[in-house]
Amino acid sequence: MEHPGAEAPEVQAHARHGVAVAVLVWAVTAAAVVATVVATKHWWLPPVASTQGMAIDRLFLVVFSIISVVFVLVHLLLGFTAMRFRQTSAAQRAAHWHENRRLEAGWTIATAGILIVLTIFGGSLWLQVHGSPPSGAMTVEVVAQQFGWQFHYPGPDGVLAPVDLTRDSFRSPLGIQRAERGAADDVITNELHLVVNRPVRLLIRSKDVIHSFYVPHFRFKQDAVPGRVTQVWFTPTRTGTYPIACAELCGVGHFVMASTLKVETPDQFEAWMASPGTR
Numbered sequence: 361m362e363h364p365g366a367e368a369p370e371v372q373a374h375a376r377h378g379v380a381v382a383v384l385v386w387a388v389t390a391a392a393v394v395a396t397v398v399a400t401k402h403w404w405l406p407p408v409a410s411t412q413g414m415a416i417d418r419l420f421l422v423v424f425s426i427i428s429v430v431f432v433l434v435h436l437l438l439g440f441t442a443m444r445f446r447q448t449s450a451a452q453r454a455a456h457w458h459e460n461r462r463l464e465a466g467w468t469i470a471t472a473g474i475l476i477v478l479t480i481f482g483g484s485l486w487l488q489v490h491g492s493p494p495s496g497a498m499t500v501e502v503v504a505q506q507f508g509w510q511f512h513y514p515g516p517d518g519v520l521a522p523v524d525l526t527r528d529s530f531r532s533p534l535g536i537q538r539a540e541r542g543a544a545d546d547v548i549t550n551e552l553h554l555v556v557n558r559p560v561r562l563l564i565r566s567k568d569v570i571h572s573f574y575v576p577h578f579r580f581k582q583d584a585v586p587g588r589v590t591q592v593w594f595t596p597t598r599t600g601t602y603p604i605a606c607a608e609l610c611g612v613g614h615f616v617m618a619s620t621l622k623v624e625t626p627d628q629f630e631a632w633m634a635s636p637g638t639r
């Protein structure tokens with residue numbers, strides 16, 4: 361005859377395991393929250409330096425907040441389930457049921473609703489960055505190749521001469537024919553200089569394989585695809601020097617495929633444009 365108050369040793373072990381699992385899940389959740397808070401203080405994104413970057417950061421914060429709340433709630437519930445429904449007596453049996461339509465419809469519709477709203481926000485921001493720039497935007501062509509970047513400016517006349525990468529050579533870089541209209545004053549550089557608070561339209565191309573034009577301070581990353589011109593625009597908001605990287609593994613020299621972006625005042629920019637090194 362078993363004593364009613366004392367359970368068999370394996371039932372007691374199950375009960376202890378349930379508590380241990382709950383404590384472990386909650387401890388890992390707490391550690392994840394603390395690690396995230398520490399990471400935001402030390403290893404977060406570099407300071408943002410463009411208007412579109414600010415909008416992207418706002419969207420990122422919204423997405424990250426939703427994910428964080430869901431992560432914490434799900435894991436609190438997971439620990440609670442392990443604790444609350446652990447085996448505490450030999451008479452307990454696991455319950456089985458086939459479905460719970462209300463619950464399933466609830467979490468499916470709620471998740472879909474959140475994702476649809478986020479897709480609308482993300483899609484409209486994507487359309488804005490890839491849409492037409494405001495009038496007065498300056499245009500710069502960005503040409504990627506293994507393993508470096510070239511930047512093509514229209515020069516004082518504001519006319520960007522047509523690029524023809526099939527005719528690219530030492531004598532006519534980017535295949536620009538100097539006799540063509542607007543070509544004589546075009547400038548090709550290895551550094552990207554932009555004017556603070558002036559919108560810029562980039563036309564991104566590649567000479568060989570797929571690269572990706574990446575400016576972390578602008579939250580900006582766009583593939584450069586051979587045979588295709590990708591247009592984006594943004595507005596730099598802070599003067600300074602920022603790194604440009606290639607964010608698409610493009611060959612053995614991928615890791616050295618870097619350049620520099622300098623955001624300058626209009627006077628500094630004009631002086632750079634007119635300097636002998638640029639001309």
Ligand SMILES: [Cu+2]
Pocket residue numbers: 504505507570571572606607608609610614617
């Ligand atoms: Cu590359």
